[in-house]
Amino acid sequence: MRRYGESKVLGQTYRTRPGVYALLPRNGRVLLTYQGGIHHEFQFPGGGVDPGESPIAALHREVFEETGWRIASPRLIGSFRRFVYMPEYDMWAEKICRIYRAFPVRRLSEPLEPDHSAHWVSPEEAAILLENRGERDFLNTRL
Template sequence: MITFGEIKSGISYTWRPGVYGIILKKEENLVALIDTGAGKYFLPGGGIEENESHEECLIREGKEEMGKLLELGEWIGKAQQYFYSKKDSAYYQVQGDFYFAKIVGDTEEPTEPDHYLRWLETGEAVSKIFHDHQRWALQKALAMIENKEQRI
């Protein structure tokens, strides 16, 4: 598995598995990101709760973060990152499973405060994603699409 971030000796990291969706509007060259209002952008998704499947996690996160019903698509890959969260004052080892996803409907208003759905051009999105493992996943997804289109 590909790993990002520096592992600091003597630090106890909290392991946090998660699921993230890459939602594209290919014809417009746009990708959905979550803007936290603090200049940080993330892929839609988040931590898996107890006994949740990957699909259940992404559906829940889509409702919470965007007020959208998401459908899980093709698996893109898995990566992890070690980092320190200033917000939580904690060290994390996050492991993400990344999937293509699509919006298939609306739900109620998002329940997570300060989370806003933004559509960014793919190149801009790559440069603005906060976590390296999420940036890697978006770049891999875009390469997968390009390879498929070249084979047609």
């Protein structure tokens, strides 16, 4: 599996953290989430898969929590991994990032997650705003 970002640090213990993220195009724009708080970054909507939860259920839950949008027809388009420190959990993680392409159907609410906001941007803006190179590569090759 392709790795983006920092290499694994020798001697550092990492916890495997599966996650699901959505590439959400609509009318020539892409839906991103901005995560404030400690991160301050634009991302594909998504996040961790809880124990016992299916990846698709996690994708629907995370997209709704972070954007307020319901999605339809998610299709897995690829995956990658990252070795990162997650300050909100005080842990080092090997994030296994599964990327889905889906259709945003309807906005039902504001984002439920604190410090999150939803933003429709052009693909060109998204390529600049996304800090994660893995997400940028999926944006550029799968949009």
